[in-house]
Amino acid sequence: MNCPEHPHGHSHHAAGAGGRAALPELADQLRRKARKLTGARQAIFEILRRQLHPLSNKEIFAELPKGDCDLATVYRSLHLLEEMRMVKRFDLGDGIARYELLAEGDDGHHHHLVCTRCTAVIEIEECFPRELEQNIATRNGFTAITHKLEFFGICPRCQ
Amino acid sequence: MNCPEHPHGHSHHAAGAGGRAALPELADQLRRKARKLTGARQAIFEILRRQLHPLSNKEIFAELPKGDCDLATVYRSLHLLEEMRMVKRFDLGDGIARYELLAEGDDGHHHHLVCTRCTAVIEIEECFPRELEQNIATRNGFTAITHKLEFFGICPRCQ
DNA sequence: ACCGTGAATGCAAATCGTTTGCAATTAGCC
DNA sequence: GGCTAATTGCAAACGATTTGCATTCACGGT
Ligand SMILES: [Mn+2]
Ligand SMILES: [Mn+2]
Ligand SMILES: [Zn+2]
Ligand SMILES: [Zn+2]
Numbered sequence: 001m002n003c004p005e006h007p008h009g010h011s012h013h014a015a016g017a018g019g020r021a022a023l024p025e026l027a028d029q030l031r032r033k034a035r036k037l038t039g040a041r042q043a044i045f046e047i048l049r050r051q052l053h054p055l056s057n058k059e060i061f062a063e064l065p066k067g068d069c070d071l072a073t074v075y076r077s078l079h080l081l082e083e084m085r086m087v088k089r090f091d092l093g094d095g096i097a098r099y100e101l102l103a104e105g106d107d108g109h110h111h112h113l114v115c116t117r118c119t120a121v122i123e124i125e126e127c128f129p130r131e132l133e134q135n136i137a138t139r140n141g142f143t144a145i146t147h148k149l150e151f152f153g154i155c156p157r158c159q
Numbered sequence: 160m161n162c163p164e165h166p167h168g169h170s171h172h173a174a175g176a177g178g179r180a181a182l183p184e185l186a187d188q189l190r191r192k193a194r195k196l197t198g199a200r201q202a203i204f205e206i207l208r209r210q211l212h213p214l215s216n217k218e219i220f221a222e223l224p225k226g227d228c229d230l231a232t233v234y235r236s237l238h239l240l241e242e243m244r245m246v247k248r249f250d251l252g253d254g255i256a257r258y259e260l261l262a263e264g265d266d267g268h269h270h271h272l273v274c275t276r277c278t279a280v281i282e283i284e285e286c287f288p289r290e291l292e293q294n295i296a297t298r299n300g301f302t303a304i305t306h307k308l309e310f311f312g313i314c315p316r317c318q
Numbered sequence: 319a320c321c322g323t324g325a326a327t328g329c330a331a332a333t334c335g336t337t338t339g340c341a342a343t344t345a346g347c348c
Numbered sequence: 349g350g351c352t353a354a355t356t357g358c359a360a361a362c363g364a365t366t367t368g369c370a371t372t373c374a375c376g377g378t
Binding site for chain 4: 036038
């Protein structure tokens with residue numbers, strides 16, 4: 001791990017829910033903002049916790065025990081989780097929002113490799129070189145610079 | 160210019176329409192595919208030709224002499240131009256398709272720096288390092304790999 | 319210049335992901 | 349248990365984009 005954007009060096013790609021926040025943290029964060037720990041939120045949280053790759057609202061909704069909650073509630077829950085910095089939103093090129101649960105203190109910045117045939121997703125450690133990015137910022141007088149970066153190709157199974 | 164994805168080294172960022180295709184080429188390409196050179200297509204083409212930065216369908220539509228053509232026609236024209244590889248589509252982070260006219264033979268691969276406050280756009284020469292990308296492809300057994308990359312920050316005027 | 323024909327267009331309706339208004343329900347605190 | 353703000357379901361609204369269809373048009377051949 002030498003991605004310049006991950007100075008703390010935690011890998012957010014451990015299998016399963018390794019490193020990801022657990023229920024108690026969700027409860028904490030919610031209480032702190034006077035928000036309620038509802039069944040829907042717990043269920044959504046647990047689904048994200050099991051996932052290694054970003055999930056769309058619809059995918060999360062599909063995982064939910066049917067009738068458990070409305071799709072609109074899924075959207076609202078993810079907005080809340082994002083605002084609480086417990087999930088990070090990604091766009092894997094199709095304009096559909098997808099979310100990944102974050103480990104506490106991790107800003108979640110990272111990238112993906114997506115198969116354009118089967119939509120398989122692979123987590124990527126590499127990041128755009130920090131000093132190149134700094135050049136860009138300096139040369140143009142920009143501050144608070146960051147980037148979105150996703151890779152596309154054809155996976156072994158689809159070739 | 161040393162972007163690994165631009166081996167021919169033409170700058171597609173020259174001011175004005177420098178390097179960009181001209182009308183006759185549009186006419187050629189169209190004839191070659193038995194498509195018609197209509198007023199709407201010429202007008203749209205000319206608007207893109209004057210532009211240094213990517214334009215959305217709505218922006219193009221707004222530039223068009225009012226009543227000149229329907230918004231649906233703008234969408235259809237850009238699909239056609241894209242299929243003819245005369246424009247390249249970008250997504251600058253807001254999920255809205257934007258298009259830039261290409262120079263002949265240029266695949267148009269490049270990136271932008273976008274101000275998150277005023278949406279100003281700057282053309283960027285840097286590209287994700289080729290050998291890093293190759294590592295990613297090889298390690299995961301992917302072929303035909305490419306990437307989408309856009310930078311975001313706060314421009315000098317907005318700071 | 320005139321025709322025939324497939325291509326292109328305007329218009330309105332449809333699509334898709336997402337958001338929102340509102341009345342009914344519920345979690346958290348006393 | 350009761351109060352109250354937060355949350356939810358539901359349906360309608362949204363904005364970007366696409367599409368069906370009847371009409372119009374560009375252009376190669378006459
Ligand atoms: Mn990821
Ligand atoms: Mn550009
Ligand atoms: Zn990065
Ligand atoms: Zn690049």
